Amino acid sequence: IDFKTTMANAEFPSIFLNASGVNCMTVTEMDEMINAACTGGVVTKSATPQQREGNPQPRYYQLEHGSINSMGLPNEGFPYYLDYVTKEHAKPTILSVAGLKMSDNIELLHKIQASDYTGLTELNLSCPNVIGKPQVAYDFEETDALLAEIFSFYTKPLGVKLPPYFDLVHFDQMATILNKYPLTHINTVNSVGNGLWIDIDTEKVVIKPKQGFGGLGGTMILPTALANVRAFRQRLNPSIKIIGTGGVTSGADVFMHLLCGADMVSVGTALLHEGVGIFQRLTDELTTIMAEKGYTSIEDFRGKVQDF
Numbered sequence: 001i002d003f004k005t006t007m008a009n010a011e012f013p014s015i016f017l018n019a020s021g022v023n024c025m026t027v028t029e030m031d032e033m034i035n036a037a038c039t040g041g042v043v044t045k046s047a048t049p050q051q052r053e054g055n056p057q058p059r060y061y062q063l064e065h066g067s068i069n070s071m072g073l074p075n076e077g078f079p080y081y082l083d084y085v086t087k088e089h090a091k092p093t094i095l096s097v098a099g100l101k102m103s104d105n106i107e108l109l110h111k112i113q114a115s116d117y118t119g120l121t122e123l124n125l126s127c128p129n130v131i132g133k134p135q136v137a138y139d140f141e142e143t144d145a146l147l148a149e150i151f152s153f154y155t156k157p158l159g160v161k162l163p164p165y166f167d168l169v170h171f172d173q174m175a176t177i178l179n180k181y182p183l184t185h186i187n188t189v190n191s192v193g194n195g196l197w198i199d200i201d202t203e204k205v206v207i208k209p210k211q212g213f214g215g216l217g218g219t220m221i222l223p224t225a226l227a228n229v230r231a232f233r234q235r236l237n238p239s240i241k242i243i244g245t246g247g248v249t250s251g252a253d254v255f256m257h258l259l260c261g262a263d264m265v266s267v268g269t270a271l272l273h274e275g276v277g278i279f280q281r282l283t284d285e286l287t288t289i290m291a292e293k294g295y296t297s298i299e300d301f302r303g304k305v306q307d308f
């Protein structure tokens with residue numbers, strides 16, 4: 001079975017990507033993603049205008065059923081990633097960008113618009129760990145204003161990375177805004193913001209930044225991720241594709257994201273834990289499930305989750 005798919009002008013040889021932030025900080029990591037078996041390409045770490053050290057360590061911690069992080073947007077800086085994605089690669093790239101303020105986002109997109117890069121870009125509206133900054137995507141007016149400004153000049157393929165929402169009315173409000181713009185895709189979900197974990201031996205929180213508050217990922221957020229993928233698939237124009245992210249550790253999890261309507265699936269916590277070999281495993285497990293059910297193509301079941 002071939003798992004190739006197309007988004008905007010890019011042909012991905014597989015539906016699998018890394019979640020931005022994992023295995024995508026450096027050229028070495030991004031090349032490893034592209035050269036790995038069963039990957040569709042690579043999503044860069046969200047780039048800020050200048051290089052950033054990020055938050056003090058420990059800033060990532062693996063839990064029994066997932067992860068917690070408050071990285072603080074460490075990255076090599078926008079020029080580094082623009083240079084990488086503008087080069088030729090065997091598979092497509094998605095350039096992730098994250099401004100620390102509105103003007104940063106506008107400035108970064110003007111630079112991409114003016115550059116030779118013709119691939120996909122993903123605007124991260126959902127970083128939960130920039131201290132003192134609320135997530136843009138939880139401010140509907142700001143999101144609407146930002147997208148209106150961007151699409152007044154930006155003509156290249158653009159998607160947005162969204163945080164999870166937890167209220168059906170919020171799905172309605174956000175989808176109404178997103179449907180106004182010619183987005184290539186949304187990527188949902190980013191980590192579940194500001195969780196907390198404690199080591200009871202030391203009675204201390206497990207990460208240093210933000211008094212231990214950090215974004216949650218991994219198995220424990222899969223139900224939230226599935227709900228967000230389904231809710232947006234039901235509400236968004238079919239022209240807006242969906243990268244399903246959150247909680248994927250097995251072929252069954254991939255199958256559920258696809259049933260909810262995802263076009264591609266990205267993996268973060270489990271990729272960090274297992275390495276790029278996970279993509280062959282997910283491919284094999286999904287293939288087995290499809291064979292057992294008599295499906296020969298993802299289109300046989302994508303978006304066809306049934307109500308009870």
Ligand SMILES: O=C(O)c1[nH]c(=O)[nH]c(=O)c1Cl
Nearest residue numbers: 070071072073127129191215
């Ligand atoms: O702290 C981070 O770098 C970070 N961590 C996340 O879990 N999601 C994001 O979008 C970002 Cl930008």
